[in-house]
Amino acid sequence: MATLREIRDRISSVTSTQQITKAMKMVAAAKLRRAQENILAFLPYSYELRGMIGHLVALSGDLTEIPLLEKRPVEKVLIVVVTSDRGLCGAFNGNIIRHAVQRIAEYSNREVAVFAVGRKAYEFFSKRDYTVHDHVINIFNHLHFESAADISGRLVALYLAEEFDRIEIIYNEFKSAIQQTLRAEQFLPFVPDEEMEKAGEEIDFIYEPGKEEILNQLIPKHLNVQIWRTLLESNAAEQGARMTAMESATENAQELIERLTIFYNRSRQAAITTEISEIVSGSEALKEN
Amino acid sequence: MASELILEIVTPFGEIFNEPIVRCTLPGAEGQFQVLKGHAALMSTIEIGSVKIEFADAKPAYAAVSSGFCEIKDNRVKIIVESAEFSGNIDVERAESSKKRAEERLSLKSADFDTDRAKASLMRALNRLKVSNFK
Numbered sequence: 001m002a003t004l005r006e007i008r009d010r011i012s013s014v015t016s017t018q019q020i021t022k023a024m025k026m027v028a029a030a031k032l033r034r035a036q037e038n039i040l041a042f043l044p045y046s047y048e049l050r051g052m053i054g055h056l057v058a059l060s061g062d063l064t065e066i067p068l069l070e071k072r073p074v075e076k077v078l079i080v081v082v083t084s085d086r087g088l089c090g091a092f093n094g095n096i097i098r099h100a101v102q103r104i105a106e107y108s109n110r111e112v113a114v115f116a117v118g119r120k121a122y123e124f125f126s127k128r129d130y131t132v133h134d135h136v137i138n139i140f141n142h143l144h145f146e147s148a149a150d151i152s153g154r155l156v157a158l159y160l161a162e163e164f165d166r167i168e169i170i171y172n173e174f175k176s177a178i179q180q181t182l183r184a185e186q187f188l189p190f191v192p193d194e195e196m197e198k199a200g201e202e203i204d205f206i207y208e209p210g211k212e213e214i215l216n217q218l219i220p221k222h223l224n225v226q227i228w229r230t231l232l233e234s235n236a237a238e239q240g241a242r243m244t245a246m247e248s249a250t251e252n253a254q255e256l257i258e259r260l261t262i263f264y265n266r267s268r269q270a271a272i273t274t275e276i277s278e279i280v281s282g283s284e285a286l287k288e289n
Numbered sequence: 290m291a292s293e294l295i296l297e298i299v300t301p302f303g304e305i306f307n308e309p310i311v312r313c314t315l316p317g318a319e320g321q322f323q324v325l326k327g328h329a330a331l332m333s334t335i336e337i338g339s340v341k342i343e344f345a346d347a348k349p350a351y352a353a354v355s356s357g358f359c360e361i362k363d364n365r366v367k368i369i370v371e372s373a374e375f376s377g378n379i380d381v382e383r384a385e386s387s388k389k390r391a392e393e394r395l396s397l398k399s400a401d402f403d404t405d406r407a408k409a410s411l412m413r414a415l416n417r418l419k420v421s422n423f424k
Contacts, residue, residue: 038302041301041302041303042301042302042303044299044303044304045299045300045301045303045369046301048299048360048367048369049358049369052332052358052360052369055332056332145301145302145371145372149371150406153406204330205330205331205332205362206329206330206331206332207331207332207333208317208318208319208331208332208333208334209318209319209333209334213318213334214332214333214334214358217334217356217358218358221357221358221371224371225301228301
């Protein structure tokens with residue numbers, strides 16, 4: 001049986017762990033709020049860009065002049081895997097990595113490389129038998145739009161240089177604090193979605209310099225926004241996942257503390273009882289003599 | 290149709306301006322151009338530069354913008370750019386330091402840095418410094 005001292009040490013160690021998990025939960029909650037604010041703030045910008053792209057795509061007859069829309073036979077695929085930089089966020093990274101590994105296996109007859117965003121993805125793929133083409137880590141602590149523009153710029157350059165014929169992104173989308181949805185999207189070649197196509201309206205615009213030139217500049221800007229959104233979503237989802245994980249860790253610690261305290265009190269009581277019975281039997285023995 | 294000219298400035302960090310104005314001057318792809326009420330529908334790219342906004346009853350305001358787009362339709366001017374800062378809000382220190390960083394990178398001429406990106410960042414920093422002096 002554990003001694004009283006050992007149990008007491010155990011209780012104080014669990015209590016300090018609980019304080020840490022509690023603090024991490026609060027920090028994650030604050031960061032989650034900030035991430036959500038960022039997501040809300042960028043929506044109008046994204047909406048305007050999508051509107052303009054839709055309008056121009058619908059009205060431009062000849063889209064072959066736009067290299068980012070060009071579909072090539074797929075031989076080389078780049079998969080962008082977005083994870084977090086830090087752990088302690090439940091199944092957040094595990095889910096992403098499992099899905100990415102599956103996706104890579106599906107492309108087994110083609111050349112596949114990984115672009116790792118976030119330390120966890122980089123650590124996983126670089127230690128195993130995968131081609132890690134490039135990586136970006138340590139960006140989530142202070143998330144800047146420049147980081148998004150940087151990643152997006154690199155991806156566009158790779159596509160234009162025909163190093164890859166298709167670029168996909170796998171990331172966690174923020175649903176609610178307790179729920180993340182795994183998303184896999186095609187990044188390049190760029191596909192204007194249906195919503196965009198509808199936006200084409202019949203107004204006689206003057207275009208400066210020209211429709212195709214504007215479109216050629218618009219799409220990279222839109223791709224910056226796509227990456228920015230992905231980073232924001234992933235960050236919000238990560239904080240949400242961490243919040244939930246830390247909350248249940250705090251609860252588990254509480255349960256453990258309660259169990260240990262009961263055990264401690266029982267052991268203490270048992271020790272006292274033993275002591276009393278020893279004294280009593282000792283004095284009984286003295287009386288008899 | 291709106292009776293006045295409305296200017297909206299939208300960035301990835303939110304809509305930072307949405308007010309009626311008298312006229313504005315924009316850095317377009319083919320040089321600066323001015324927009325007054327009743328302007329024809331237009332879509333243009335915007336270069337790194339300054340936007341001058343003139344009001345009916347207040348002093349003109351200046352904003353430093355990075356590259357983006359503008360759409361003019363039904364007396365609404367929408368400026369959609371990756372960053373826009375009004376002259377009073379520009380962080381001169383930050384602009385100075387990013388100017389220095391970009392210059393250092395350009396002088397190194399190493400292959401590690403994308404020179405186009407360093408140039409673009411230098412231009413943005415210089416533009417912010419220039420606009421911060423407009424009052």
